[in-house]
Amino acid sequence: MPFTNRITQLFKIELPIIQAGMVWVSGWELASAVSNAGGLGIIGAGSMYPEVLRTHIQKTKRATSKPFAVNVPMLYPDLQAHINVIIEEKVPIVFMSAGNPKTWTATLKAAGCVVVHVVSSALFAKKAEAAGCDAIVAEGFEAGGHNGRDETTTMVLVPLIKKSVSIPVIAAGGIATGQQMLAAFALGAEAVQIGSRFVCSMESSAHIHFKNAILQSKEGDTQLGLKSLAPVRLLKNDFANAILALEKEGASSNLLSEQLGKGRAKKGMFEGDMQEGELEIGQVSALIEQIQPAKDIVHEIWKDFCAAVNHLKSISINKEF
């Protein structure tokens, strides 16, 4: 009997490995490749106009017969059009993030979607469960991109959220390998959501300069910044260093907004400006060493997870007290 748990049953997938929805990085090519490999691929709607999102959904449907999802970060004011596209296109699974789970869950559930909410605290996990969500992504401080203010790490956040809700928990933040996936399972997660490693897939639409910068990155090369606006973990470059310096000097949110300007994420991650672009990536980038097909990433993580389980099984324990 193959692997099965509440998450594989909920999403109707083979492996409890989920590729994070990421702005400018995860379009139909990446999402369909991950779903075809047995995991769950997610289209990142945050960088797409509604009709662009529709095109990506339709292309994903043509590229895979397996379940896939759309991630909608609630950082932007008017999401009705995106939600309409998702419902019209009968997207089976929706991951909502960076907002209040009350806002859209009922609408999406009524339309037949499985709804997952991404949270960075037990408080919001409880709100998501109360709002009717089917599962939770618990995203730790080490994760790339937008993040919580409490700075709770995956090691602490997953057990805290497990104690607070009974719906299944998906761990995110600091996970790129099968060993880290096993650590997440030890903490009580029933699946993992992986971002940074999939940025370095062949199918991701990240610029090759960005992929190469990740391969070269070391410990300490990312930092959580823009805390007074919306906290986000960035690869340090000229832009990030300028923002971090302003924050250290006590700059106002207005000044930070001005410095951020518009189009920074596209400029960095999609267009490959390694100096002035915004580069969202997790701490785990320090562990990523090659650009691979998404399918190989999924299967390598799974193989390493299985090997790590077998290694732990070899621990002999019979010291009783």
Added chain:
Amino acid sequence: MPFTNRITQLFKIELPIIQAGMVWVSGWELASAVSNAGGLGIIGAGSMYPEVLRTHIQKTKRATSKPFAVNVPMLYPDLQAHINVIIEEKVPIVFMSAGNPKTWTATLKAAGCVVVHVVSSALFAKKAEAAGCDAIVAEGFEAGGHNGRDETTTMVLVPLIKKSVSIPVIAAGGIATGQQMLAAFALGAEAVQIGSRFVCSMESSAHIHFKNAILQSKEGDTQLGLKSLAPVRLLKNDFANAILALEKEGASSNLLSEQLGKGRAKKGMFEGDMQEGELEIGQVSALIEQIQPAKDIVHEIWKDFCAAVNHLKSISINKEF
């Protein structure tokens, strides 16, 4: 056959559970209780004058026939007298922290001590191995007390350090339960160092007000502060909030030093001033729910670790690719 690995062999202990050396908290009573329970107890020398340290070492020897250690944080200028006491008293194991592993390792090794260095980066782990240390403590961002500047979390730090050194790695930061201990083992650790949970032991010399504040603490109640002096994770109180506010406004290190003043840690952790004292504790405090004898803490963590291993064994995996 009971549990055995490189750490239990190196320290000659039964269980790979180490109680962190903590200023004002871990004297001879706590250290000997943990060692008697089968783990490794550590006297925290950071808050002791050399002759006070000698007394604690002698009392520990009388209270247990098992191995124990002393932790020396290298934050203070003149440590020769402390090192002399350690050598004269034939302390079997020494944990050095917050400094350069080159400074004391050779001296301590020549005196017959097992030497462990606490680090927060792979860079320093390599330096510790090169200096001749016998093992490494990899301490993540979520840990209480003094911490690194890179903010690397346990989930990422342990695998990074495992890739960088061949001596055994002890994981610290975000660990208070058997499930978290198993997560650390999945990441490649061969033991765990646990601080916060032992603050809430009967035998710790933390003030009862401090212990109670930990029981009541929730997610987001700690923060890493004093980054321009020596980064330290604190429970938020009037003192910590004042420091964090100053830092946010861009205060100089001089102003921060002045605000910190002298004796803050003693005032908070030992004397129980919950408003104006410095309270060093990890993020995992949000998961700690009771004050227990140290022996019960050690054995409960071990029991939960064994149960978590057995739970993982029940995962059926035969989806091959």
